[in-house]
Amino acid sequence: MSKKSGANAYENASGESAAIDRAEHLAAAEGALLRADDLTAGYIPEVNILNHCDFHVNEGELVGIIGPNGAGKSTLLKAIFGLVTVREGDITLRGQSLRGKKANQLVDMGVGFVPQTENVFPTLTVEENMQMGLFLRPKKFSERWDYVVDLFPRLSDRRKQRAGSLSGGERQMVAMARALMMEPSVLLLDEPSAGLSPVLQDEVFILTKRINRTGVSVIMVEQNARRCLQICDRGYVLDQGRNAYTGAGSDLMNDPHVISLYLGTLAKA
Ligand SMILES: Nc1ncnc2c1ncn2[C@@H]1O[C@H](COP(=O)(O)OP(=O)(O)OP(=O)(O)O)[C@@H](O)[C@H]1O
Numbered sequence: 302m303s304k305k306s307g308a309n310a311y312e313n314a315s316g317e318s319a320a321i322d323r324a325e326h327l328a329a330a331e332g333a334l335l336r337a338d339d340l341t342a343g344y345i346p347e348v349n350i351l352n353h354c355d356f357h358v359n360e361g362e363l364v365g366i367i368g369p370n371g372a373g374k375s376t377l378l379k380a381i382f383g384l385v386t387v388r389e390g391d392i393t394l395r396g397q398s399l400r401g402k403k404a405n406q407l408v409d410m411g412v413g414f415v416p417q418t419e420n421v422f423p424t425l426t427v428e429e430n431m432q433m434g435l436f437l438r439p440k441k442f443s444e445r446w447d448y449v450v451d452l453f454p455r456l457s458d459r460r461k462q463r464a465g466s467l468s469g470g471e472r473q474m475v476a477m478a479r480a481l482m483m484e485p486s487v488l489l490l491d492e493p494s495a496g497l498s499p500v501l502q503d504e505v506f507i508l509t510k511r512i513n514r515t516g517v518s519v520i521m522v523e524q525n526a527r528r529c530l531q532i533c534d535r536g537y538v539l540d541q542g543r544n545a546y547t548g549a550g551s552d553l554m555n556d557p558h559v560i561s562l563y564l565g566t567l568a569k570a
């Protein structure tokens with residue numbers, strides 16, 4: 302596991318730990334499916350939310366992103382999906398830059414995004430939501446419907462029901478299934494367990510793992526940090542728009558600094 306040394310890990314005066322961290326990222330991200338390098342991004346001119354972030358996900362990996370409220374976790378996913386202005390650095394998928402690409406191009410290239418909120422079309426039925434997910438390749442509908450119903454059998458019973466009338470857990474399944482319709486290589490999930498009962502939260506984590514096992518690489522942002530680190534291969538801790546810690550999920554979970562700073566009650570668990 303590696304730790305960034307303080308607020309300006311890539312900009313400190315000595316440059317020593319900066320060089321080590323940067324080198325570690327560059328070595329580890331070699332051949333990654335999707336990577337962000339030295340990413341600086343923000344919404345409002347001259348206000349950077351992400352500051353020199355590094356990130357990568359390998360083919361087949363499940364990577365978790367945790368950190369306090371306002372750390373920039375959603376912003377990182379939105380930057381990957383072209384929804385935030387990237388000021389410095391680059392984001393690449395299989396070596397191809399994603400900067401400046403529109404949402405439909407990103408979906409076509411294999412990026413699926415499930416936002417934190419408002420992630421279904423509430424007035425459309427479950428089936429229509431799936432059709433929206435596949436608007437670029439409508440002929441694949443029945444094949445992809447079978448795939449998502451295999452993952453989420455409950456959607457089959459709810460096929461003709463409006464998404465807005467479903468329970469929170471079912472809506473989250475619709476949102477994930479919609480993003481999966483286009484057969485993404487990498488799925489970005491922003492807090493999929495938020496607002497769900499403990500039992501349904503558990504179900505979302507199990508489903509996420511199952512999706513990953515079907516060969517989809519997953520980047521998962523989660524408030525439920527402990528559960529997230531339990532299921533992910535690697536994790537990143539973001540703090541104030543910067544990389545704070547990164548490493549194997551199990552290493553992060555057991556690191557006393559990560560526990561005391563970011564996992565709260567985990568220390569007593
Ligand atoms: N659309 C926006 N316009 C301006 N600032 C924004 C916007 N969205 C988020 N921010 C700011 O960016 C910072 C990071 O927000 P972000 O949503 O990425 O955090 P987060 O880590 O996902 O937090 P949470 O755990 O609460 O979801 C915050 O200071 C937030 O106020």
Ligand SMILES: [Mg+2]
Nearest residue numbers: 374375376417
């Ligand atoms: Mg967020």
